[in-house]
Amino acid sequence: MNLKTIPFDESQLRDLTKQIEALTPEQILWLSGYLEGRFARVAQNGSSNGAAVVAQNGVPAEAPTKLTILYGTDTGRAKTLAENLLEKATALNISANVVSMYDYNPKKLKEEENLAVVVSTHGEGEPPDMAEDFHTFITGKRAPKLEKLKYSVLALGDKSYRHFCQTGADIDEAFTRLTASSITPIVKCDVDFEENAAAWMDNLLQNLKPATLSTAISQTLHSNNGQPKTEYSKKNPFMATVLEKVKITGRDSDKEVYHIELSLEGSGLTYEPGDAVGIFNKNPKSLVEQIIRKTGAAPEDPVSVKAGEFSLQEALLHYLEITLLSVDTIRKYYEKSKNQELEKLLIDDNLLDEYLWGNDVLDLLEDFPYDWNARDLVEILRPLPPRLYSISSSQETVDEEVHITVSVVKYEKKNRTRQGACSSFLAYDIKIDDQVPIYIDKNPAFKLPPNGAKIIMVGAGTGIAPYRAFMQERESKGLKGDSWLFFGDRHFYSDFLYQVEWQKLLKTKDLEKMDVAFSRDQQEKIYVQHKLKENQKEIFDWIENGAYLYLCGDRKNMAQDVNKALLEIIQEQGGVSEEQAGKYIKNLKREKRFQMDVY
Numbered sequence: 001m002n003l004k005t006i007p008f009d010e011s012q013l014r015d016l017t018k019q020i021e022a023l024t025p026e027q028i029l030w031l032s033g034y035l036e037g038r039f040a041r042v043a044q045n046g047s048s049n050g051a052a053v054v055a056q057n058g059v060p061a062e063a064p065t066k067l068t069i070l071y072g073t074d075t076g077r078a079k080t081l082a083e084n085l086l087e088k089a090t091a092l093n094i095s096a097n098v099v100s101m102y103d104y105n106p107k108k109l110k111e112e113e114n115l116a117v118v119v120s121t122h123g124e125g126e127p128p129d130m131a132e133d134f135h136t137f138i139t140g141k142r143a144p145k146l147e148k149l150k151y152s153v154l155a156l157g158d159k160s161y162r163h164f165c166q167t168g169a170d171i172d173e174a175f176t177r178l179t180a181s182s183i184t185p186i187v188k189c190d191v192d193f194e195e196n197a198a199a200w201m202d203n204l205l206q207n208l209k210p211a212t213l214s215t216a217i218s219q220t221l222h223s224n225n226g227q228p229k230t231e232y233s234k235k236n237p238f239m240a241t242v243l244e245k246v247k248i249t250g251r252d253s254d255k256e257v258y259h260i261e262l263s264l265e266g267s268g269l270t271y272e273p274g275d276a277v278g279i280f281n282k283n284p285k286s287l288v289e290q291i292i293r294k295t296g297a298a299p300e301d302p303v304s305v306k307a308g309e310f311s312l313q314e315a316l317l318h319y320l321e322i323t324l325l326s327v328d329t330i331r332k333y334y335e336k337s338k339n340q341e342l343e344k345l346l347i348d349d350n351l352l353d354e355y356l357w358g359n360d361v362l363d364l365l366e367d368f369p370y371d372w373n374a375r376d377l378v379e380i381l382r383p384l385p386p387r388l389y390s391i392s393s394s395q396e397t398v399d400e401e402v403h404i405t406v407s408v409v410k411y412e413k414k415n416r417t418r419q420g421a422c423s424s425f426l427a428y429d430i431k432i433d434d435q436v437p438i439y440i441d442k443n444p445a446f447k448l449p450p451n452g453a454k455i456i457m458v459g460a461g462t463g464i465a466p467y468r469a470f471m472q473e474r475e476s477k478g479l480k481g482d483s484w485l486f487f488g489d490r491h492f493y494s495d496f497l498y499q500v501e502w503q504k505l506l507k508t509k510d511l512e513k514m515d516v517a518f519s520r521d522q523q524e525k526i527y528v529q530h531k532l533k534e535n536q537k538e539i540f541d542w543i544e545n546g547a548y549l550y551l552c553g554d555r556k557n558m559a560q561d562v563n564k565a566l567l568e569i570i571q572e573q574g575g576v577s578e579e580q581a582g583k584y585i586k587n588l589k590r591e592k593r594f595q596m597d598v599y
Contacts, residue, residue, distance in 0.1 A: 103134070486528045
């Protein structure tokens with residue numbers, strides 16, 4: 001090493017190396033962004049030390065700092081994070097405001113000083129509806145140069161999708177092209193986003209404040225006023241006792257769906273209809289055993305994962321994703337193995353999409369052989385995230401309980417039975433009186449209207465779960481009628497979930513109308529979108545008179561078909577063009593009168 005090219009003496013370099021090697025990945029992420037921000041400030045000010053302006057009495061003289069926080073989301077998670085950033089910024093006397101991308105005019109970007117963007121990615125790389133116009137503008141030819149703008153992007157995504165965090169990446173690249181300067185580098189978050197999001201926020205706020213305030217900022221960002229944290233959360237799940245577990249599909253059904261009731265007694269946890277329960281689960285033991293046998297490793301081999309040090313068997317059972325494959329896992333597998341057949345898969349999007357569907361880690365080991373040891377194997381695997389289930393109860397009705405509706409993922413492929421990690425865990429491993437680690441996942445983007453307005457609920461399969469919660473809530477508040485449910489599944493006699501409850505609600509007039517579509521009960525398949533078209537005049541009248549529309553179920557097929565049907569209904573009944581109908585639907589979403597919970 002030529003020390004003449006390094007601006008540190010030997011002692012400084014040794015101390016610096018020692019400090020860096022002791023850092024966690026999250027701390028390194030924070031430090032990298034902080035240094036980039038400090039460098040940008042030094043370059044801008046032409047100062048060699050970047051020191052803050054200090055008054056004669058030694059107290060830092062803060063220049064007013066402004067921050068606009070933009071969010072784009074389908075689920076409401078980006079909104080929650082944006083509001084968390086606002087709270088932290090306000091505590092540091094930063095003049096901040098939060099704006100939905102629906103409500104933001106992108107032409108105002110030229111007037112902004114500092115901008116934080118929190119945005120999710122919808123489906124296979126598309127922006128969420130809320131972010132479409134902003135994304136189109138900022139990535140298009142009409143976007144102006146933004147030399148005065150400082151920005152940072154927090155991108156939310158899911159590595160099981162091929163175009164991970166694409167919307168956030170697009171926006172970040174556009175700002176760079178428009179000559180805006182980065183406050184701190186883009187951070188891309190997988191479903192386990194909390195630590196990275198918190199590091200991004202701290203990093204961003206640190207770089208917006210003078211260096212001499214670093215200690216005070218750190219104390220403000222991380223202080224909890226000396227009070228111990230007792231709240232149950234994703235980091236501190238509550239052990240909920242199983243009160244009830246009932247299979248609610250008939251014996252002739254080709255699906256297994258369970259109604260499960262969990263006790264929240266003593267937890268202090270609260271929820272609203274539309275929220276979800278996060279459940280920490282374990283992988284199928286048989287799959288773990290097969291993976292270990294295939295690698296030739298020993299079950300007791302020690303490995304290190306994010307959660308700590310465990311045996312290989314324990315890590316695969318509780319802490320690593322093995323029932324699903326992500327693009328990230330396949331890429332890491334290739335980087336280790338250099339398998340040429342796997343390389344062909346990675347460069348062909350169609351082949352990659354086909355392989356991702358229905359295959360697991362054991363398939364990867366069998367189809368692309370490599371001599372794995374325990375340590376190398378766990379390094380390529382994604383942490384096992386908790387699974388989210390829409391809550392199917394109202395706390396106004398069930399008090400210290402929470403109910404969920406679970407469809408078991410189970411299918412045959414390559415002469416092997418495949419099972420979903422959490423659904424099979426709940427269906428086959430958990431019994432009444434057992435305890436399950438859970439937390440409440442708030443969903444502000446899927447909520448009943450605050451004014452008791454009419455509601456139209458569209459769902460298929462377990463997509464009916466939140467509507468059970470909706471109706472319990474309305475019933476508890478004495479809101480009768482003004483509700484219409486569209487439900488679809490395969491067979492009337494075996495798949496009509498909560499049939500007795502819906503019939504009772506219809507009889508008492510709590511539920512005004514219900515239309516059902518059982519696709520396999522006749523030669524020509526009938527789905528919920530067909531029922532919507534059959535009732536299009538009345539549906540349009542309800543919407544025109546202020547009804548709120550809800551859609552819950554499969555994102556890829558059912559949600560797209562329902563959206564298409566709604567577009568056609570508005571065209572036909574409103575007498576407008578397809579473009580105008582699209583704007584009509586977008587405006588419903590902007591007004592929060594069309595809400596979706598799709599997966």
